[in-house]
Structures are given as structure tokens and as C-alpha cells.
């Protein structure tokens with residue numbers, strides 16, 4: 001496993017708990033269990049582990065508080081339920097940690113907060129300040145204002161991005177199963193637990209059935225993808241049952257619990273982690289074979305001369321995918337020209353850009369500092 005560079009640094013965990021667990025399968029906030037995790041988090045902190053908690057459950061709890069018999073489909077109703085349920089979540093964690101004299105902070109994030117570089121850096125500074133102050137940040141998606149296009153949609157993805165944000169060593173995903181199995185244990189009684197695997201192993205996704213539980217929104221697949229995302233920043237992911245006795249305490253003590261998904265490659269530098277964490281791709285650049293090979297083999301910048309076609313509507317600075325002639329994604333990056341300009345300079349040498357456009361923003365279409373190779377992690381559209 002690749003370690004983080006500074007062994008003297010304090011250990012830092014992001015712990016994510018799923019809806020079914022937090023709300024006792026939708027019956028209502030499981031105060032007993034929440035208090036038990038709180039106790040274990042306090043114990044982990046006493047061992048020198050800083051903790052950021054990402055808790056789902058606002059929608060499930062809101063649905064219950066509003067007396068609805070099932071999760072609604074309409075976004076505005078989900079948003080309303082989330083805002084009702086979030087009150088309960090915050091109250092439960094605040095009350096739980098208060099018993100141990102530990103402060104908590106509510107942090108609600110949207111995808112846009114993390115897509116915008118300035119807001120991303122802001123969120124990073126704030127979360128780090130909270131950790132330095134000994135506070136436990138309790139994070140959730142800001143469901144009330146997030147619309148469909150700008151949602152993380154599931155908290156596994158959010159937790160992975162938060163673990164990149166705070167440079168966590170470990171992402172602990174607590175769910176309603178003992179870990180990742182070689183088949184969905186809900187449908188296969190003889191499914192076997194996988195105790196460790198490489199986080200970058202794409203074949204793990206094939207083990208996951210598509211259906212999440214009734215209350216969860218991501219299922220096991222988003223946890224496996226989250227592990228890949230977290231690995232890009234060097235973090236280990238552990239998937240374990242939130243119902244197992246002393247699960248966090250045992251992990252903190254070094255016991256093997258659940259499934260360990262280990263990063264096996266060097267972490268990306270911080271800026272590239274942010275680029276890799278971008279969830280929305282605004283356009284596609286088709287490359288010729290030479291440009292695709294140069295990007296793959298040498299991590300060079302993308303020049304307009306290697307681009308054969310431009311698809312989509314994007315502005316300067318937005319994320320585009322780069323495809324090889326067979327349509328296979330090679331890389332993603334932040335583009336230096338908007339879509340109309342990119343179309344005009346595609347296939348042209350950099351020396352011609354100024355005369356074609358009347359200005360020269362940059363000589364590269366995507367600078368290598370803003371480019372992240374897609375393999376081995378294939379990010380979802």
C-alpha cells in the first residue's frame with residue numbers, strides 16, 4: 001500500500017454512515033446506535049485520530065417525521081424531507097457528542113461548492129480549521145438547494161471527496177452489510193466477504209448489484225467507486241457493518257474488520273485530486289492517435305493540433321473528457337478555450353491560434369497541470 005508522505009502527521013478518518021443504519025431502516029433515528037458510534041469516535045480521538053463524520057439519513061428521517069409512508073420521487077419533496085430530517089440528525093450528533101464535551105459543526109456541501117476551485121479551497125480551510133479546533137464536523141449534502149444536475153446524489157461520493165479535501169488516511173464506510181461480498185448478500189445466501197482488495201481494481205464494480213437498499217441511494221457500487229476516488233489521494237477505504245460491536249474501536253486498534261480497499265498507486269498531487277473529483281463533464285474532445293499516445297505515455301499537455309472534433313458546450317476552465325479515435329476516454333482536464341474557440345482551433349498548430357482567434361489565451365488547449373489520466377480510474381458520467 002502507498003503511504004502518505006509524512007508519517008508524523010496525525011491520523012485522520014472520514015467516517016460515513018448510511019441511511020438505513022442511522023434511521024434503523026426508516027423507523028426513526030437510532031439514538032442508541034448513534035450514541036454508540038459517538039462513544040467510539042471519542043475513543044478514536046483519544047488515540048490521536050481526527051474524525052470527520054459524513055452522515056446520511058436526512059431524507060429517510062424527514063420522510064418519517066412528515067408521516068409519509070415511502071420515499072417520494074419528486075425532487076422538491078425530497079428536498080423538503082431532507083431539511084426536516086437534517087434537524088434531527090444534527091440534534092442527535094450534537095447531543096451525543098455533548099455528553100463527552102466534544103463540539104460538533106454542521107457542514108452542508110453541494111457539488112458546486114467542490115467544483116469551484118475557490119469554494120473548494122474555502123471548504124478545505126474551514127474543515128481543517130474545525131479539526132484543528134478539536135471539533136467533529138458532521139457533513140451532509142445540502143439537499144435542500146441541490147437540484148438534480150448538481151447533486152452528488154449519494155453520500156459515498158461526497159465522503160470520498162471530503163476525504164480528499166481533508167487528506168484523510170482512511171475512509172470508513174459503515175453500512176448494513178459486513179463489507180463488500182463477492183455477490184450481493186441480499187440476493188445470494190452463500191456470498192463471501194472480501195477482506196481486502198486493491199481500491200483501483202475496476203472488476204470490483206461487477207460484484208455489486210445495482211439496487212441499493214430501500215433507503216440507501218448508492219448501493220455497494222458507489223462505495224467501490226468512492227474507494228477508487230479516495231485512493232487517488234492515497235486514502236485507504238474500509239467498508240464495514242455499522243451494526244458490528246465496537247466496529248470503529250476495533251478498526252482503530254488495527255483489527256481486520258470488513259473489507260479493506262487499499263490504494264496501490266502514488267497519490268495525485270492536491271490540484272489533480274480536485275480535478276479528478278470533478279463530477280460534471282461539459283464536453284468531449286476527440287484526439288488523433290498521436291495525441292492520445294502522448295497524453296497516455298508522457299503526461300504531456302494537450303495541443304489543439306491533436307484534436308479532431310469538439311463536442312458540447314463548455315466555457316474556459318470547465319471540465320472536458322479527451323477521447324482516443326476509438327472513443328475510449330484517455331483523460332479529463334480543464335480546458336483553456338470555450339467550445340466555439342476550441343472548434344475553430346482544433347487541428348491547428350499553436351502558432352496559428354492567435355491569427356485564427358485574434359487572441360492567444362494559452363498555447364495549450366489543456367495544460368498538463370490541469371489534466372488527469374482516466375486510467376486506471378474510470379469516473380462515472
Ligand SMILES: Nc1ncnc2c1ncn2[C@@H]1O[C@H](COP(=O)(O)OP(=O)(O)O)[C@@H](O)[C@H]1O
Nearest residue numbers: 018019175181183184208209212213216219220
Ligand atoms: N457485492 C455486494 N456486497 C455487499 N453488498 C452489496 C453488494 N452488491 C449490492 N449490495 C447491496 O448494497 C447495499 C448497501 O447499499 P446502500 O443500501 O446504499 O447502503 P447505505 O445506506 O449504507 O449507503 C447492501 O444492503 C446490499 O444489499
Ligand SMILES: N[C@@H](CCC(=O)OP(=O)(O)O)C(=O)O
Nearest residue numbers: 019056057058059154155217
Ligand atoms: N443526503 C442524503 C444522502 C442519501 C444517501 O446517500 O444515502 P445512503 O446511500 O444511505 O448513504 C440524506 O441525508 O438523506
